Structure formats: C-alpha cells, structure tokens
Amino acid sequence: xxxxxxxxxxxxxxxxxxxxxxxxxxxxxxxxxxxxxxxxxxxxxxxxxxxxxxxxxxxxxxxxxxxxxxxxxxxxxxxxxxxxxxxxxxxxxxxxxxxxxxxxxxxxxxxxxxxxxxxxxxxxxxxxxxxxxxxxxxxxxxxxxxxxxxxx
Numbered sequence: 813x814x815x816x817x818x819x820x821x822x823x824x825x826x827x828x829x830x831x832x833x834x835x836x837x838x839x840x841x842x843x844x845x846x847x848x849x850x851x852x853x854x855x856x857x858x859x860x861x862x863x864x865x866x867x868x869x870x871x872x873x874x875x876x877x878x879x880x881x882x883x884x885x886x887x888x889x890x891x892x893x894x895x896x897x898x899x900x901x902x903x904x905x906x907x908x909x910x911x912x913x914x915x916x917x918x919x920x921x922x923x924x925x926x927x928x929x930x931x932x933x934x935x936x937x938x939x940x941x942x943x944x945x946x947x948x949x950x951x952x953x954x955x956x957x958x959x960x961x962x963x964x
Contacts, residue, residue: 832961833961836964844931852920882920
C-alpha cells in the first residue's frame with residue numbers, strides 16, 4: 813500500500829527579475845539619513861562615516877576626538893585616532909572635560925532636531941512631486957538605462 817497522494821505544488825515562487833538600483837530612492841534615503849545623522853551626531857552622513865569634519869577649531873580634515881564635543885564620528889566611536897591607530901581606551905569616543913556621549917547627543921538633538929525632522933518629513937514629499945512632474949523626461953532616461961540595472 814503505497815502513498816497515492818499527488819505531490820503538493822510549492823506556493824513559494826522564485827523571483828525571476830533582478831532587483832534594480834533606483835538612483836532617486838538612493839538619493840532620498842541619503843538625504844534623510846544625513847539629516848538624522850546631523851540631529852544625533854552633529855555631522856552629516858559622509859562626515860560620520862569617514863571622520864572628516866569641517867568647521868572645527870582644527871580646520872577641515874580627519875581629526876577624531878579633536879573636533880569638538882558635539883561632533884561625533886564613527887572612527888571616534890571605534891577608538892581610532894588622527895594617525896589611524898586604534899586604542900581600546902578611546903573606544904566610544906572622548907568628549908572633553910565634563911561631557912559624555914549622552915550629553916553630546918542631547919546637545920545635538922536640542923540644536924538640530926527641528927531642522928532634521930523637517931528635512932526628514934519634506935524630502936519624501938519633494939521627491940514624490942519631482943517624480944510626478946518629470947515623469948515623461950524620466951521615462952526617456954529609464955529607456956536609456958534599461959539594460960544596466962539602474963533606474964531613476
């Protein structure tokens with residue numbers, strides 16, 4: 813007495829098309845991410861990731877732990893100094909006399925919250941408006957980029 817039931821078809825379908833890179837969505841995400849990074853860490857997204865800041869007492873460049881208590885970058889949090897050397901004592905950053913990570917973040921939030929939240933709310937609306945307004949010209953660009961896997 814064998815099993816006479818038919819094999820059930822799988823309900824999970826495999827995706828046949830590749831996921832494209834959408835430049836406008838990428839730009840929108842970068843603008844929102846930069847605004848939120850500015851609100852919390854006091855620097856834009858690129859400065860946070862690279863550690864290169866501008867407008868500090870040290871000038872423009874890679875000055876971790878020397879660019880002010882409210883400018884927090886990823887290299888500072890990882891404990892990397894200006895010479896590119898890592899030290900366990902610097903992990904988490906140094907914030908000067910009487911400052912902590914929490915006090916620095918709170919100072920950044922107080923100084924940048926309104927502007928950053930406004931950018932985070934207005935950016936998607938602006939991108940939606942631009943996409944609707946420039947639908948036909950963008951269609952021509954999309955046709956030209958069709959085989960590359962990049963869209964706008």
